Amino acid sequence: MAKKNFILVCGGTGCESTRADEIYRTLIKEAELQGVKDDVQVVKTGCFGFCEKGPIVKVLPQESFYVEVKPQDSAEIISEQVIKGREVVRLLYRKDEKAASNIKLEDIQFYQKQFRIVLRNCGIINPENIEEYIAREGYTGLEKALFKMKPDDVIEELKKSGLRGRGGAGFPTWMKWDLTRKQPDPVKYVVCNADEGDPGAYMNRSTIEGDPHSVIEAMAICGKIIDARQGYVYIRAEYPLAIDRLKIAIDQARDMGLLGKDILGSGYDFDIEIRLGAGAFVCGEETALLQSLEGKRGMPVPKPPFPAIQGLWKKPTVINNVETFANVSAIMAKGAEWFAKVGTEKSKGTKTFALTGKINNSGLVEVPMGTTLREIIFDIGGGIKNGKKFKGVQTGGPSGGIITERSLDEPITYESLAALGSMMGSGGMIVMDEDDCVVDIAKFYMAFCVDESCGKCAPCRIGTKQMYDILNKISKGTALEEDLDKLEKIGKAMTKASLCLLGGSAANPTLSTLKHFREEYLEHIRDHKCKSGKCKELVVYEIEPAKCIGCGLCARRCPVPCIVGEKKQPHVIDKAKCIKCGECFKVCKFGAVIKR
Amino acid sequence: MARMTLDELRALRESKRQDLARRDVEGKNIQIIVGMGTCGIAAGAKQTFDAIAESLQKHGLEDKVVIRQTGCMGLCYVEPTVEVVAPDMPTVIYGKMTHDMAESLVVKHLVEHSLLDNHILDRPAADIVKK
Numbered sequence: 001m002a003k004k005n006f007i008l009v010c011g012g013t014g015c016e017s018t019r020a021d022e023i024y025r026t027l028i029k030e031a032e033l034q035g036v037k038d039d040v041q042v043v044k045t046g047c048f049g050f051c052e053k054g055p056i057v058k059v060l061p062q063e064s065f066y067v068e069v070k071p072q073d074s075a076e077i078i079s080e081q082v083i084k085g086r087e088v089v090r091l092l093y094r095k096d097e098k099a100a101s102n103i104k105l106e107d108i109q110f111y112q113k114q115f116r117i118v119l120r121n122c123g124i125i126n127p128e129n130i131e132e133y134i135a136r137e138g139y140t141g142l143e144k145a146l147f148k149m150k151p152d153d154v155i156e157e158l159k160k161s162g163l164r165g166r167g168g169a170g171f172p173t174w175m176k177w178d179l180t181r182k183q184p185d186p187v188k189y190v191v192c193n194a195d196e197g198d199p200g201a202y203m204n205r206s207t208i209e210g211d212p213h214s215v216i217e218a219m220a221i222c223g224k225i226i227d228a229r230q231g232y233v234y235i236r237a238e239y240p241l242a243i244d245r246l247k248i249a250i251d252q253a254r255d256m257g258l259l260g261k262d263i264l265g266s267g268y269d270f271d272i273e274i275r276l277g278a279g280a281f282v283c284g285e286e287t288a289l290l291q292s293l294e295g296k297r298g299m300p301v302p303k304p305p306f307p308a309i310q311g312l313w314k315k316p317t318v319i320n321n322v323e324t325f326a327n328v329s330a331i332m333a334k335g336a337e338w339f340a341k342v343g344t345e346k347s348k349g350t351k352t353f354a355l356t357g358k359i360n361n362s363g364l365v366e367v368p369m370g371t372t373l374r375e376i377i378f379d380i381g382g383g384i385k386n387g388k389k390f391k392g393v394q395t396g397g398p399s400g401g402i403i404t405e406r407s408l409d410e411p412i413t414y415e416s417l418a419a420l421g422s423m424m425g426s427g428g429m430i431v432m433d434e435d436d437c438v439v440d441i442a443k444f445y446m447a448f449c450v451d452e453s454c455g456k457c458a459p460c461r462i463g464t465k466q467m468y469d470i471l472n473k474i475s476k477g478t479a480l481e482e483d484l485d486k487l488e489k490i491g492k493a494m495t496k497a498s499l500c501l502l503g504g505s506a507a508n509p510t511l512s513t514l515k516h517f518r519e520e521y522l523e524h525i526r527d528h529k530c531k532s533g534k535c536k537e538l539v540v541y542e543i544e545p546a547k548c549i550g551c552g553l554c555a556r557r558c559p560v561p562c563i564v565g566e567k568k569q570p571h572v573i574d575k576a577k578c579i580k581c582g583e584c585f586k587v588c589k590f591g592a593v594i595k596r
Numbered sequence: 597m598a599r600m601t602l603d604e605l606r607a608l609r610e611s612k613r614q615d616l617a618r619r620d621v622e623g624k625n626i627q628i629i630v631g632m633g634t635c636g637i638a639a640g641a642k643q644t645f646d647a648i649a650e651s652l653q654k655h656g657l658e659d660k661v662v663i664r665q666t667g668c669m670g671l672c673y674v675e676p677t678v679e680v681v682a683p684d685m686p687t688v689i690y691g692k693m694t695h696d697m698a699e700s701l702v703v704k705h706l707v708e709h710s711l712l713d714n715h716i717l718d719r720p721a722a723d724i725v726k727k
């Protein structure tokens with residue numbers, strides 16, 4: 001027997017779960033009281049990601065979306081909606097007209113903060129079946145580029161769309177294509193940058209895994225416009241599933257005449273090959289990537305000449321990020337005007353982010369440009385894990401900076417993130433809470449840059465190591481206050497003098513944490529103290545004699561062992577031998593072990 | 597499939613579009629769609645896929661249901677995710693569908709026509725593609 005209605009009650013950790021529980025119970029009770037318990041099922045659900053307006057109740061199949069519901073609303077939901085089939089209008093969500101990121105596209109009216117252009121097919125189609133992509137407006141853009149629009153029109157369309165590169169720097173895509181197109185050389189190339197080396201980022205991987213044709217189609221369009229015959233996807237070997245799906249997709253496209261010779265009978269030839277990268281961060285930098293593609297060691301070379309003039313094998317080359325390409329196929333299918341309605345004046349469209357760290361709903365999100373960090377972290381991400389306090393969010397990975405509470409309401413655009421001392425980067429977004437230590441974070445990213453620096457130029461090769469050594473000293477409590485000035489000095493020099501942006505932005509995490517959390521740095525230096533306990537060398541474990549009952553558990557667990565004491569007598573830690581593993585702190589049931 | 601001309605591509609798009617809209621594939625009108633990106637697979641989506649197939653067989657439903665795979669929906673904190681499309685039932689996405697949930701999924705949703713508690717999630721964004 002099919003039910004008439006399903007009432008979904010949000011039971012996410014973000015909502016006040018107790019109230020949601022009560023609503024759940026009163027709804028069931030009311031359904032019984034009003035004699036319709038067989039017509040309706042009340043269900044508890046996961047988080048709807050709209051916690052600020054919670055608790056949320058959704059009624060299916062009407063998709064009625066009720067916000068800030070109270071237990072006493074239950075009777076009305078049952079009597080109106082289930083019995084009379086009418087929505088309870090006063091509880092329906094109404095769009096907040098003030099919110100900057102509201103999308104005013106006629107056919108979409110919704111409460112969701114996410115808007116999926118790049119990920120439009122991810123989670124919907126079978127990525128290993130080209131027909132499903134074709135069925136959803138797939139390859140209509142290529143059709144237009146081959147048969148309907150002149151190259152000038154396509155460039156004009158991209159210009160109108162306002163699309164800027166999603167690989168980090170935000171360079172207007174149309175300009176890149178136009179410049180390459182105008183080079184007289186008869187041989188040109190299209191390259192897709194799928195290196196994605198930013199630790200914590202996986203948007204490009206997911207896009208290729210979920211919708212490989214969105215990238216393939218756009219590369220073919222690009223080829224047609226700039227008059228190239230060959231494309232390459234440079235993808236890291238650590239992405240085996242993405243590589244498999246890409247291979248399948250390229251083969252299917254070739255079999256059906258969407259790649260290869262005489263595409264769709266148009267006379268135009270274009271093919272794509274996959275090239276695997278070994279996973280060096282610097283190989284994501286475009287000039288290093290092209291070197292690597294040529295079979296050389298992946299090291300950046302000075303620009304100019306830009307790849308558009310002299311790229312792969314010295315031929316004019318368009319190199320774009322995976323997400324940039326996935327946007328192009330959507331723009332070509334749906335039109336520039338449609339696309340330009342989403343986002344802000346200078347940053348059009350959406351951006352995908354990989355939301356990780358101390359966040360409840362970690363995952364892949366795509367939001368219109370201009371959405372605030374608060375909306376991403378607290379509405380979509382469901383807030384900080386275990387109710388802890390938000391400390392900051394790192395965007396742009398090792399090239400970006402920390403953004404604090406103060407700037408949470410800043411709309412996200414290329415410009416605003418740069419002004420905050422961070423950058424859009426590829427889209428990793430790591431959320432930190434009060435238990436994270438900024439020195440530890442800065443040290444982590446600097447260690448990454450020391451490892452990944454290609455060593456070609458001195459400012460980066462030497463500067464990253466020097467900065468790392470100072471950060472390491474700070475974390476051990478052996479640094480001096482003037483070391484902070486040194487950090488800033490080296491950081492600024494490195495930013496100015498490095499050949500590529502690996503070194504050019506390696507100081508960002510350090511400089512931005514130093515700017516926002518100087519006090520915390522000083523605590524490490526002056527007081528030899530790390531509040532969060534992340535800098536192990538500064539932590540001291542002790543047993544408080546008054547609380548210790550002498551159960552001996554800690555002594556048995558200590559790996560050294562360095563805890564002694566008589567049975568039922570207070571135990572003592574030999575601090576000289578302690579390796580600060582924290583095991584005693586974890587196991588003591590009496591709170592007798594303290595961390596200082 | 598042979599190489600296509602423009603007209604053939606258009607014809608194929610139209611017929612596949614209608615298939616998707618009709619929501620029946622190979623004469624089966626129930627679809628179970630398992631998210632199989634790296635994150636889903638890491639969380640055990642392949643085992644879930646197999647367990648669902650087994651459970652369908654056990655309840656004699658294999659002729660009515662297709663199980664399909666798709667990419668990542670982005671809900672990494674509740675992988676594996678499974679979407680169920682069935683007539684007379686609202687289309688829903690379930691999270692945390694580890695293989696041991698397969699049997700209750702099939703029994704509750706397809707046999708008893710009711711929804712599973714504590715696993716339903718919202719699709720993260722509206723679909724921008726015209727059907």
Ligand SMILES: Cc1cc2nc3c(=O)[nH]c(=O)nc-3n(C[C@H](O)[C@H](O)[C@H](O)COP(=O)(O)O)c2cc1C
Nearest residue numbers: 165166167193196197284285286320321324501502
């Ligand atoms: C150290 C470093 C790493 C980079 N890594 C990537 C990357 O993984 N993927 C990417 O698309 N761009 C990366 N870039 C940016 C590229 O150099 C280039 O700007 C981008 O591929 C251009 O594509 P777009 O115009 O579509 O953004 C990196 C840059 C630097 C300096």
Ligand code: SF4
Nearest residue numbers: 455456457460500503
């Ligand atoms: S800045 Fe660093 S990574 Fe870039 S070229 Fe110089 S040494 Fe190599």
Ligand code: SF4
Nearest residue numbers: 548549551552554588
């Ligand atoms: S576990 Fe706690 S109570 Fe037991 S001996 Fe160690 S410090 Fe004392």
Ligand code: SF4
Nearest residue numbers: 558578579581582584
């Ligand atoms: S922190 Fe580890 S090594 Fe030190 S006393 Fe406790 S258990 Fe022993």
